[in-house]
């Protein structure tokens with residue numbers, strides 16, 4: 001490093017230190033708080049401030065008694081505080097900082113069920129707002145679970161907001177327990193600014209009350225690198241790498257797994273990790289599938305196994321063969337492991353399959369007679385019902401859902417073909433998916449940006 | 463028309479072809495518009511080349527890199543990009559040359575060391591490749607398991623491979639993909655006690671102990687410790703009996719149980 005660099009660093013450091021002593025009261029939270037790596041007994045709280053300060057979270061069982069304080073080492077603008085020894089399935093109230101700090105800049109959003117709007121209104125200006133979260137229930141327990149699933153949301157536009165607002169209206173007082181981002185979270189390049197505008201300023205209330213999980217999309221991959229676990233996506237998120245949230249230790253945030261109640265969630269990296277049959281991700285996946293005792297297995301990754309939406313899974317050149325890799329290499333392993341549901345994005349449409357098994361080729365090789373395990377019975381309320389045995393059975397069938405339209409749908413003037421024979425329904429509509437798991441019933445609803453429930457299916461285990 | 467000029471025209475053509483790369487079309491359009499405004503901006507050509515490279519359109523990538531090199535031969539990102547492209551196209555010696563330049567320009571970029579390590583390994587220059595991996599590992603906060611496996615595969619001796627994984631367990635914890643590789647290596651070295659220690663660690667961390675107990679039994683058989691193996695298979699059966707009924711009834715578990723019964727009774 002040159003002497004001028006040293007001098008510049010010294011000046012910056014001096015300025016930072018003097019800013020700390022004189023501007024402490026003016027410190028503003030510019031990102032978050034947001035909740036990561038939730039387990040029944042722990043939670044990671046993250047946020048960003050405009051000035052460096054200590055990372056402190058005060059929390060407790062009631063809003064008026066934030067009796068426990070956790071302080072991370074050092075001073076920083078990127079705050080990361082791990083709360084441990086929590087009780088499962090319990091609401092905790094929390095705030096950041098030992099001293100009052102300013103409220104984040106207001107952005108137009110509605111509350112999601114988990115927070116208590118009336119109580120939050122009591123926070124005066126200049127204070128960090130007190131938020132709350134509920135820890136996950138003990139792994140293996142059975143409890144109604146609501147999961148909000150957003151594929152390719154980050155356009156920062158009106159459609160993204162409409163999709164969000166329709167979900168908030170739909171879920172209303174029903175708390176969201178967790179939410180999944182299926183990649184391409186922040187267009188166009190997954191930069192820090194893209195993330196700020198497309199995620200942190202669009203969903204602030206959900207971020208501070210509901211733990212969020214993600215997988216890497218190609219647009220996120222423009223500013224991130226899986227093999228070095230570096231870049232914006234990896235800096236923004238904290239995911240379990242040592243199996244601490246219920247899965248087998250992956251050693252990387254690029255792919256990982258976690259439990260919520262009686263469901264095992266698996267996040268794969270279809271974009272930037274080795275997708276070969278003998279790669280580390282595959283070895284880990286096989287072990288992870290074999291190890292879980294949960295009733296339901298839900299896998300999510302960015303690139304769809306099948307699609308005829310804004311991408312075409314029949315073209316090996318589309319997305320540099322990533323869809324083909326996921327279909328030919330990973331789908332057989334997931335199906336052998338008894339996966340129930342596969343959630344993907346990338347294609348900006350909604351496509352939902354029959355209960356399928358064994359389709360690993362192009363759409364021309366699709367054989368409904370052997371690959372459609374159940375077409376589904378349509379119940380009087382319009383819900384399509386599939387049945388599986390509770391005893392986990394390899395290759396009994398799974399449902400593949402492409403739900404990549406939380407930010408925009410395909411072109412209306414030049415609409416996508418939407419003619420893949422594996423799908424029960426294909427829609428060129430913006431929207432998000434709502435996954436409800438209650439004991440041995442798993443229901444997914446596709447909610448479009450007009451608030452219409454455009455598809456609903458249930459898998460019942462018996 | 464010179465080769466460069468031809469490639470450049472090709473790049474321009476592919477940059478304006480809207481059907482070839484729908485997933486990067488917006489980004490290509492943005493760069494092409496920016497290039498129209500500042501046609502001598504080498505970094506824009508480099509960026510466009512990287513975009514093509516991500517989508518494995520090597521020819522368009524190269525044409526853009528060549529143009530960038532004409533405009534600004536010393537552009538730091540360019541040497542890395544060209545090295546990466548050459549490696550992807552199997553031009554390994556050229557890759558080493560470009561990546562060497564990239565390292566001189568940015569000696570703290572771990573990605574360049576990883577790329578050059580791969581190139582050197584393909585040239586059979588194993589000690590040099592290992593040195594680059596070591597350098598990359600020292601620059602990374604959290605090297606991925608993939609990288610550890612890549613490096614371990616370079617060692618001719620299983621014992622050296624095993625030693626190279628030790629650092630991963632310290633830095634990343636008991637990563638499953640690496641534990642399984644280490645287990646295979648221990649067995650290949652007939653270090654059965656060490657293999658059993660690894661399996662015991664995996665067993666204690668697992669909710670499905672029966673799977674690892676079966677593996678433990680298999681290792682004991684290899685070690686010639688038949689009586690202990692039989693007892694371990696029985697312990698695996700006990701673990702299955704403790705599973706919830708619905709999981710014990712799953713076809714895979716039933717198959718495992720049948721296999722364990724056979725092994726517990728027929729092992730010599």
Ligand SMILES: [Fe+2]
Nearest residue numbers: 184217218346
């Ligand atoms: Fe995508």
